[in-house]
Amino acid sequence: MTSPAAHLSAVRVPKWALAVSLLGLIVTYLVLQENGLALGASSELLHEFFHDGRHALGVPCH
Amino acid sequence: MTEHPVTYKSLALRGIAAGGIAGVASALVQLLVTEIPIRAALAVEEAREPAGESAGHSHGGEEELVSRGAQIVGGMLGVVIVGIAVGLVFATAYALSKRWFTGRTPFSRSFAFGAAVFGAVALLPWLKYPSNPPAVGDPETVNYRTALYLGVVVAGLAIVWGASWLAERLRAQSQPVRVTAVLLAVVAAVAVVLAAFPAPSDTIPADMPVTVLWQFRLSSLAQLATLYVGLGVVFGLLIDPATRKAKAVGKAAVA
Numbered sequence: 563m564t565s566p567a568a569h570l571s572a573v574r575v576p577k578w579a580l581a582v583s584l585l586g587l588i589v590t591y592l593v594l595q596e597n598g599l600a601l602g603a604s605s606e607l608l609h610e611f612f613h614d615g616r617h618a619l620g621v622p623c624h
Numbered sequence: 625m626t627e628h629p630v631t632y633k634s635l636a637l638r639g640i641a642a643g644g645i646a647g648v649a650s651a652l653v654q655l656l657v658t659e660i661p662i663r664a665a666l667a668v669e670e671a672r673e674p675a676g677e678s679a680g681h682s683h684g685g686e687e688e689l690v691s692r693g694a695q696i697v698g699g700m701l702g703v704v705i706v707g708i709a710v711g712l713v714f715a716t717a718y719a720l721s722k723r724w725f726t727g728r729t730p731f732s733r734s735f736a737f738g739a740a741v742f743g744a745v746a747l748l749p750w751l752k753y754p755s756n757p758p759a760v761g762d763p764e765t766v767n768y769r770t771a772l773y774l775g776v777v778v779a780g781l782a783i784v785w786g787a788s789w790l791a792e793r794l795r796a797q798s799q800p801v802r803v804t805a806v807l808l809a810v811v812a813a814v815a816v817v818l819a820a821f822p823a824p825s826d827t828i829p830a831d832m833p834v835t836v837l838w839q840f841r842l843s844s845l846a847q848l849a850t851l852y853v854g855l856g857v858v859f860g861l862l863i864d865p866a867t868r869k870a871k872a873v874g875k876a877a878v879a
Contacts, residue, residue: 573631574631574632575632575716575720579632579716582712583716585712586709586710586713587713590709590710593709610695610698612699612701613698613699613758614654614658614662614698614700614702615700615702615703616699617699617757617844618755619703619851620750620753620754620755622756622769623758623766624761624762
């Protein structure tokens, strides 16, 4: 059976793909959950700037 | 298949594009829908604080760090950035998936994947720890609440992975039996997660109107659905060769 996805399972995922994905997760963390854990006090500006988005996406806040 | 080979890079770029588009759509939902209860919640918060005092978290009080206007724009920008970042991770997971509805078209795989991710990282945490507007959370417990929230997200993703694994294991069964078995297993796993995680630690303050609270929660859910299901749909559109084929046929018909 030649499934439509057959050619997709042949996608070769390079090692740097995992680094790229990790970067994506870190960015998500910084935007949604930087409460000072990673960047310390300087993060407060970031925290306040993204404030509404964090609430809206349902992430715990305050 | 005579398709040109699909590379990881092409999938990743489409993931970024799809995430950006879904993020913009979700940010628009925020501007037009979610901001309404947020504004109402901020009014509750402002009415609470005695003049001149701030509990270290400014929402447009007198000593604001970021103005309300900037918070609205920043919030929307944040949603778009999250969309792009999640789109990239989504594309990588898609490229790595070896058994996720392999018999279907790329569009239908991507759509189903987006819906599953929505269930795992948005709907399930929302059911256990419903989103709260400003003026509800206790700053003292934010790290505890965050850890629990992330725990539910990880559990949700594990359920999706497990469902896909189980479906593969039951390949020999007929489709109705297989689908029923996987559904039952997912329901059981969701019930276990909802029961095992501790109840939300937030007590809803008495001055928060229940209509504002739920308007916010439902708006938040709509926005999350736009982001994740939208990501699956747009990514599917971008990667499915059928999209381009139909366009080519359409052009030929016009000419």
